[in-house]
Amino acid sequence: MAISVVQRAADIFGFSVEFRGYRAGDSALAELGEALPEETIQGVRSSDAAIKGPVGETAKDVIVRLRQMFDLYANLRPAKVYPGVRPLMDGVDILIVRENTEDLYKGYEFELPGSAVALKVVTERASRRIAEYAFREAERRRKHVTIVHKSNVMPKTDGLFGRVAKEVASSHPGVSYREMYVDAASMALIRDPRSFDVLLTMNVYGDILSDEAAQVVGGLGMAPSANIGEKMALFEPVHGSAPDIAGKGLANPYATVLSAAMMLDWLSQAKGDPRLEKASKLVESAAVTALRRGIATPDLGGKYKTSEVGKGLEAVMVELGG
Numbered sequence: 001m002a003i004s005v006v007q008r009a010a011d012i013f014g015f016s017v018e019f020r021g022y023r024a025g026d027s028a029l030a031e032l033g034e035a036l037p038e039e040t041i042q043g044v045r046s047s048d049a050a051i052k053g054p055v056g057e058t059a060k061d062v063i064v065r066l067r068q069m070f071d072l073y074a075n076l077r078p079a080k081v082y083p084g085v086r087p088l089m090d091g092v093d094i095l096i097v098r099e100n101t102e103d104l105y106k107g108y109e110f111e112l113p114g115s116a117v118a119l120k121v122v123t124e125r126a127s128r129r130i131a132e133y134a135f136r137e138a139e140r141r142r143k144h145v146t147i148v149h150k151s152n153v154m155p156k157t158d159g160l161f162g163r164v165a166k167e168v169a170s171s172h173p174g175v176s177y178r179e180m181y182v183d184a185a186s187m188a189l190i191r192d193p194r195s196f197d198v199l200l201t202m203n204v205y206g207d208i209l210s211d212e213a214a215q216v217v218g219g220l221g222m223a224p225s226a227n228i229g230e231k232m233a234l235f236e237p238v239h240g241s242a243p244d245i246a247g248k249g250l251a252n253p254y255a256t257v258l259s260a261a262m263m264l265d266w267l268s269q270a271k272g273d274p275r276l277e278k279a280s281k282l283v284e285s286a287a288v289t290a291l292r293r294g295i296a297t298p299d300l301g302g303k304y305k306t307s308e309v310g311k312g313l314e315a316v317m318v319e320l321g322g
């Protein structure tokens with residue numbers, strides 16, 4: 001779906017795109033013996049940008065590895081109410097900025113006799129660069145950051161993250177901020193989601209809170225994401241392989257389509273090509289128009305299959321793109 005939408009945008013705005021497909025995930029493990037084959041790693045490395053679909057139970061060996069391998073340190077997870085969806089509350093527009101390379105997802109787990117241990121890794125460098133990213137994003141939005149951690153229980157690790165985030169806050173006087181413990185933040189996301197603009201948090205909390213925020217704005221089928229590094233970026237829907245609905249044509253494709261829009265926007269800045277920015281805007285506005293017209297899967301109350309939503313969306317792109 002992402003490919004056809006990007007190709008359609010390319011046709012409309014007159015730029016060329018070369019798509020290369022690479023295997024990863026459960027099927028790659030079963031058929032090739034590796035969830036993340038070397039060819040896929042090289043493919044990601046040599047591309048201008050990458051987009052990943054759901055890969056299943058081996059997600060840790062694919063996406064967590066790619067994030068760390070290519071230092072894709074900023075995980076951007078917007079949670080925004082689109083027309084035609086059924087949100088818990090209207091008017092919500094949150095950007096979760098999640099540190100993407102450290103914390104318990106670093107993968108240092110050990111078994112001992114009768115117990116198991118995981119190391120939570122937090123560095124000043126990674127905390128500072130993600131906080132800088134979040135405050136810069138807030139400057140372009142509603143100028144408010146909520147810093148989320150649990151330093152009352154983990155004063156060394158989460159304490160470091162919170163301290164560095166507040167130091168960064170002091171160099172962005174135009175952006176206001178508040179601090180919340182993650183348990184209180186998860187409650188506030190339900191009770192008062194409109195009070196959030198940018199939510200800056202650590203890796204594990206960001207993973208969990210972004211599923212919650214997605215549900216607040218209409219469900220995981222509406223949640224795109226970006227994994228951004230200094231020079232590379234990889235885009236993916238927040239959701240997984242949805243085994244309960246897989247193969248039935250029920251999966252909502254908007255999360256993937258909106259991830260493709262994020263990719264075009266990132267590429268427009270990376271390449272300095274305004275046609276790519278126009279393409280990104282067209283994909284998003286076509287999604288808005290299609291959703292207004294009820295072109296949606298059953299999770300949104302629609303009656304269309306995944307592929308029908310894709311065709312409908314492309315038709316709207318052509319209509320809006322001229």
Ligand SMILES: NC(=O)C1=CN([C@@H]2O[C@H](COP(=O)(O)OP(=O)(O)OC[C@H]3O[C@@H](n4cnc5c(N)ncnc54)[C@H](O)[C@@H]3O)[C@@H](O)[C@H]2O)C=CC1
Pocket residue numbers: 054055056057058059060063220221236237238239240241242243244245250251252253255299
């Ligand atoms: N970043 C990644 O690659 C991720 C991978 N996963 C993997 O995906 C597999 C399934 O994980 P789950 O915990 O079940 O999470 P999931 O995100 O696949 O599904 C959770 C719920 O959301 C629904 N859902 C997800 N995507 C949807 C869509 N596009 N349209 C409509 N409904 C949708 C599902 O039907 C399910 O009820 C696991 O193997 C997990 O490891 C899960 C989350 C993220």
Ligand SMILES: CC(C)CC(=O)C(=O)O
Pocket residue numbers: 059060061063064207238
């Ligand atoms: C490895 C993934 C399943 C973890 C996750 O849900 C994510 O980081 O998006």
